[in-house]
Amino acid sequence: MATVHLPSGLTQYTGGVETIDIDAARVPELIAALGHRFPQIAEQLGEMAVAIDGEIYQDPGYQLLRADSDVHLVPRIAGG
Amino acid sequence: MTVTKLHIETTINGEPREFLCDSHETLLSALRNGLGLTGTKEGCATGDCGACSILLDGRLVPACLVLAPEAQGRAVTTIEGLSSGDALHxxxxxxxxxxxxxxxxxxxxxxxxxxxxxxxxxxxxxxxxxxxxxxxxxxxxxxxxxxxxxxxxxxxxxxxxx
Amino acid sequence: MTTPREFKYVGTRPIRHDGVDKVTGRASYGADVVWPGMLHGFVLRSPHAHARIVSIDTRAAEATPGVKAVLTGKDLPETTATIALGEAAIDLRDVGDNMLARTKVLYHGHAVAAVAATTIDIAREAAEKIQVVYEVLEPVTGIDRAIAADAPILHPALRTKGAASPGAAGPTNIASRLEFKRGDVDAAFAEADVVVEREFRTPMVHQGYIEPHACIARCGEDGRAVVWCTTQGPFVVRDACAAIAGLDPAHVKVIPSEIGGGFGGKIVVYLEPMAIALSRKAQRPVKMVMGRDEVFRATGPTSGSRVRVKLGAKRDGTLVAATASLWYEAGAYRGSPVGAGAMCALAAYKIPSFFIEAHDVVVNKPKVAAYRAPGSPIAAFAVESVVDEIARELKMDPIELRLKNANAEGDKAPYGPKYGPIGLKQILEAARNHPHWTSPLAANQGRGIAVGFWFNAGMNSSATVILDTDGSAAVVTGNPDIGGTRAAQAIMVAEELGIPVERVRPGVGDTDGSGYTDLTGGSRVCYATGMAVIRAAEDVRDQLKARAAQIWNVAVDAVGWENGRAIPPAGTEKAEAMTVAGLAAKMAHTGGPIVGRASLYAPMAGPAFGAHICDLEVDSETGQSKVVRYTVFQDVGRAVHPGYVEGQMQGGAAQGIGWALNEEYIYDADGVMENAGFLDYRMPVASDLPMIDTVIIEVPNPLHPYGVRGVGEVPIVPPLAAVANAMRDATGIRFTELPLSPPRVLEAIEAASAVSVGA
Incomplete structure (x- = not known):
């Protein structure tokens, strides 16, 4: 089960839930599961960058998750 | 149609050159557009950035603040004239x-x-x-x-x- | 632990391959080309900061002899496409509207029409004949006005996105609101021994690249377009042109010129789709070049801001609590870098409890674009100023205070994930041990230090390495070279193939000549594209080993590789090690040409920190100040070409010093920028600055084969606060508003002395 840390600023829409364990092998399944659980922020979750074990993917695509992956959803960042 | 272009004879990087220009055209425009010397750059057109620095009779000037007709009979040095043969300055x-x-x-x-x-x-x-x-x-x-x-x-x- | 790799070329300083063309004036930039039959385009711009367009009559312009095409917003299709590009994900409807207004003008200088004619003079004169009827509206000139209850609304359909403030609903100028939080902030502040809170303001500033935007485009009867332009991202331009001009992307080719500076400002399109549309109407090439005033008024500076920061610390210097409220101007359309600012604000420090809120605010000013570490310098100015105040309250050395709270590997970043190997402590220790930090100051001088953080991007990159029969190689990527990346890429190929760096020809491909590559920006080129280059070179090496195996009639796996030579397995008869040149000469007999290629999607390069020490001398009679000594410390992971790494550190510092001391967009009450030229928008010149010393720290980035972390953006982050902290040290005054220009400094010095005289 990957441990997913929700964006701290969105906990007003998650009933205060900050961390949740999700059983998913890849990022798309994980995002889908989160969206199912928290429909209010489903759209926003799909637009976020995903940090998997410290590596931030602006576009997470189909990145694989380990069973004990630590996943953070963070806003996307533009560079100059 | 009346002739509106001015005919200018000048020396550029040691070679005699002639060109046609409008009376209000800048030397920068004449160098870049008329003579194909695009090494001299335009960054502001107000004399503030120095990207168009050239030498006019040996004196440092921004080409954007010199009118093209002012080059008549004078010597212009641009970046293209600095290296000699196959050697860089x-x-x-x-x-x-x-x-x-x-x-x-x-x-x-x-x-x-x-x-x-x-x-x-x-x-x-x-x-x-x-x-x-x-x-x-x-x-x-x-x-x-x-x-x-x-x-x-x-x-x-x-x-x-x- | 693996032993660190020994490099032969990485870390050396070869002369850049594109250098001779650039010192002789031969290099071709955006405005340097002429295409046969080309027309000149001129843009008519709004004289109002906020107005509804009632009507546009172009008939007189169209009737002018020499005019071949006139364009208004109605000539372009509306698009709903977007290009994914981080926080400022490019909304092409906004980009199209920004390029050429349809129904409303949203800033002074907003384009309303364009003319293509046989000469630029005719185009300009014809543009002046276009009759535009405006219904003038009240301009929203800043954040305070934008968020007032009775503020004029820029976009009636805009609603706050994200973590909206309670009660927020309906039309607004606040485009988004983000929150980041950890722990119980109120309880944490209650336990603090020292609390400092300040509010900071910074004005809009521009990247200030010396080359104005320029392009030339032709669009044929078949709807195929070719664009030559100065850009950081040719593929971004291609996609944007197709969507905005209404072409099939398959029919658009973008050729990047040499680029005369960008710093984030040459990503968005301002001219290219217009040039295509004019060319399509006129059936001739159209060249468009901005003037400097247009660059200031109508491209993308970075946000003006209002930032409130509160920090709490224990007596021993441990930071325990923080709040930050960030308000950034987006300009005319949503999309300021405030989210990144919020994520960067506290990135350096272990603070158990914090609350950060970030607001993106639209105002009647040009739409902001990326500018070097977008969002981070503004946040660092506020936070690092307050950290300096905490150090003063505690009578603690500001480096010791920062070291005590500095994040290290394994600590949790304020935006969530744990840090990998980072060099923050190393740069602070290097600063503490540097002679600059303990050197004596003269009278009227002060010293300041500040740190800065940036993520450094990854994303899409492609590279091709082409081996020639003489054993030389070309390497092609899709990244325009702004600061020496071609030299770095040549070094990488030389390193992998063991051929002299002078025998590698690095090149920039156009959109048909290279694999898709994201833009030159985000400090990503040496890291992400560099990784693609290394892999493409490895691909060539693998093919060479296969050719050697063929020649020797041995298994590929048995062939070794050392110092640029294929090594036969021990005991192979009549086999001697073969060089790249030797193998390349036999290409035609061993299977044909050898081309290596690689393309990849890289995760973000990972966190990078810098620390800057600034000595400032202040003339109390005039308010004039001068940087007298400056040292930059930065963890770059690995410096591939140290000369250009130092150059990035020095150039970023100089830009930040300009932001701190002099640069600002000055507006009148009608929202008209009053200083749209280099005389009055005062960027640093050579006589303003000392030599800028650099100390390169290398904490290798585990994501890159050489450890490259990226370098270009971090160095603009610390200077704002480093300079302001030095000003505080020199004058005793904490300035909370930039720039620290002579009038502002003098006024504050006089006010302070009046107070002390009065007391």
């Missing part, structure tokens, strides 16, 4: 060695301005170099390597002159 070589350029768009102006400095004062101090080049804007380098390149070129040109 020492300033050009030192800019390369010191990594004194990043995007490179201000570089021709700096090199021409620095040549004017070294022509007038072969052994300038760092302060003199900084104030002489204060009319040339560079946004990439923070000037450090440019100043080092000019000072190094000055000392090398002095040595080779001995």
């Amino acid at each position: 020492p300033l050009q070589q030192k800019f390369l060695e010191h990594a004194a350029l990043q995007c490179g768009v201000c570089t021709p102006g700096f090199i021409v301005a620095a040549k004017a400095l070294l022509d007038a004062k072969p052994n300038p101090s760092e302060d003199e170099t900084r104030y002489w080049l204060a009319g040339n804007l560079c946004r990439c380098t923070g000037y450090d390597k440019i100043i080092r390149a000019v000072l190094d070129a000055a000392s090398e040109m002095k040595e080779s002159a001995i």
Whole structure:
């Protein structure tokens, strides 16, 4: 089960839930599961960058998750 | 239709040249558009950035503030006239060695301005170099390597002159 | 632990391959080309900061002899496409509207029409004949006005996105609101021994690249377009042109010119789709070049801001609590870098409890674009100023205070994930041990230090390495070279193939000549594209080993590789090690040409920190100040070409010093920028600055084969606060508003002395 840390600023829409364990092998399944659980922020979750074990993917695509992956959803960042 | 273009005879980088221009055209425009000498750059067109630095009868001027007809009978030196044959001017070589350029768009102006400095004062101090080049804007380098390149070129040109 | 790799070329300083063209004036930039039959385009711009367009009559312009095409917003299709590009994900409807207004003008200088004619003079004169009827509206000139209850609304359909403030609903100028939080902030502040709170303001500033935007485009009868332009991202331009001009992307080719500076400002399109549309109407190439005033008024500076920061610390210097409220101007359309600012604000420090809120606010000013570490310098100015105040309250050395709270590997970043190997402590220790930090100051001088953080991007990159029969190689990527990346890429190929760096020819491909590559920006080129280059070179090496195996009639796996030579397995008869040149000469007999290629999607390069020490001398009679000594410390992971790494550190510092001391967009009450030229928008010149010393720290980035972390953006982050902290040290005054220009400094000095005289 990957441990997913929700964006701290969105906990007003998650009933205060900050961390949740999700059983998913890849990022798309994980995002889908989160969206199912928290429909209010489903759209926003799909637009976020995903940090998997410290590596931030602006576009997470189909990145694989380990069973004990630590996943953070963070806003996307533009560079100059 | 009346003839509106002016016919100008001038010397550019040591060669006699003639061109046609409008009376209100800048020398920068004539060099770049009429004569194909695009090494002289336009950064502002108001004389504030130095990207179009050229020598007019040996004097450093921004080509954007000179009218093209003013080149009549005078000698113009542009960046294209600095290297001789297959050898770079020492300033050009030192800019390369010191990594004194990043995007490179201000570089021709700096090199021409620095040549004017070294022509007038072969052994300038760092302060003199900084104030002489204060009319040339560079946004990439923070000037450090440019100043080092000019000072190094000055000392090398002095040595080779001995 | 693996032993660190020994490099032969990485870390050396070869002369850049594009250098001779640039010192001789031969290099071709955006405005340097002429195409046969080309027309000149001129843009008519709004004289109002906020107005509804009632009507546009172009008939007189169209009737002018020499005019071949006139364009208004109605000539372009509306698009709903977007290009994914981080926080400022490019909304092409906004980009199209920004390029050429349809129904409303949203800033002074907003384009309303364009003319293509046989000469630029005719185009300009014809543009002046276009009759535009405006219904002038009240301009929203800043954040305070934008968020007032009775503020004029820029976009009636805009609603706050994200973590909206309670009660927020309906039309607004606040485009988004983000929150980041950890722990119980109120309880944490209650336990603090020292609390400092300040509010900071910074004005809009521009990247200030010396080359104005320029392009030339032709669009044929078949709807195929070719664009030559100065850009950081040719593929971004291609996609944007196709969507905005209404072409099939398959029919658009973008050729990047040499680029005369960008710093984030040459990503968005301002001219290219217009040039295509004019060319399509006129059936001739159209060249468009901006003037400097247009660059200031109508491209993308970075946000003006209002930032409130509160920090709490224990007596021993441990930071325990923080709040930050960030308000950034987006300009005319949503999309300021405030989210990144919020994520960067506290990135350096272990603070157990914090609350950060970030607001993106639209105002009647040009739409902001990326500018070097977008969002981070503004946040660092506020936070690092307050950290300096905490150090003063505690009478603690500001480096010791920062070291005590500095994040290290394994600590949790304020935006969530744990840090990998980072060099924050190393740069602070290097600063503490540097002679600059303990050197004596003269009268009227002060010293300041500040740190800065940036993520450094990854994303899409492609590279091709082409081996020639003489054993030399070309390397092609899709990244325009702004600061020496071609030299770095040549070094990488030389390193992998063991051929001299002078025998590698690095090039920038157009959109048909290279694999898809994201833009030159985000400090990503040496890291992400560099990784693609290394892999493409490895691909060539693998093919060479296969050719050697063929020649020797041995298994590929048995062939070794050392110092640029294929090594036969021990005991192979009549086999001697073969060089790249030797193998390349036999290409035609061993299977044909050898081309290596690689393309990849890289995660973000990972966190990078810098620390800057600034000595400032202040003339109390004029308010004039001068940087007298400056040292930059930065963890770059690995410096591939140290000369250009130092150049990035020095150039970023100089830009930040300009932001701190002099640069600002000055507006009148009608929202008209009053200083749209280099005389009055005062960027640093050579006589303003000292030599800028650099100390390169290398904490290798585990994501890159050489450890490259990226370098270009971090150095603009610390200077704002480093300069302001030095000003505080020199004058005793804490300035909370930039720039620290002579009038502002003088006024504050006089006010302070009046107070002390009065007391």
